[in-house]
Amino acid sequence: MKTIVINNKEYSYCLPNSYENTKILKKQIKQVKEKIRASQNGCYKDKVTKKGIPYYQNYPELLVFLESLAK
Numbered sequence: 839m840k841t842i843v844i845n846n847k848e849y850s851y852c853l854p855n856s857y858e859n860t861k862i863l864k865k866q867i868k869q870v871k872e873k874i875r876a877s878q879n880g881c882y883k884d885k886v887t888k889k890g891i892p893y894y895q896n897y898p899e900l901l902v903f904l905e906s907l908a909k
Contacts, residue, residue, distance in 0.1 A: 842903060844896045854907060863908055870901045 839850045851866060852859040876882045877894040885893050 842900070844899050844903075847896055849896075849900055851904060851907065860908075863904065867901065867904050867908060870897050870904060873897050874901065 839852060841848050841850050843849075852862045854860040854863050873882075873894045874897050877885075877892065877897070882893040887893060
């Protein structure tokens with residue numbers, strides 16, 4: 839698993855160099871999309887962490903990165 843740092847937070851991802859890793863990457867993309875949807879319309883809308891940061895604020899950038907790997 840490789841890692842990427844976005845706004846001082848570290849996220850793991852898989853390189854799509856095999857069939858299994860491609861499946862894992864697609865699953866990660868799906869999960870990130872669900873979290874973004876939840877933070878915009880669902881249960882995490884207008885919710886912040888104890889530090890005052892909105893939940894999943896880095897996920898749109900992470901989604902762009904993961905989708906660029908999937909192509």
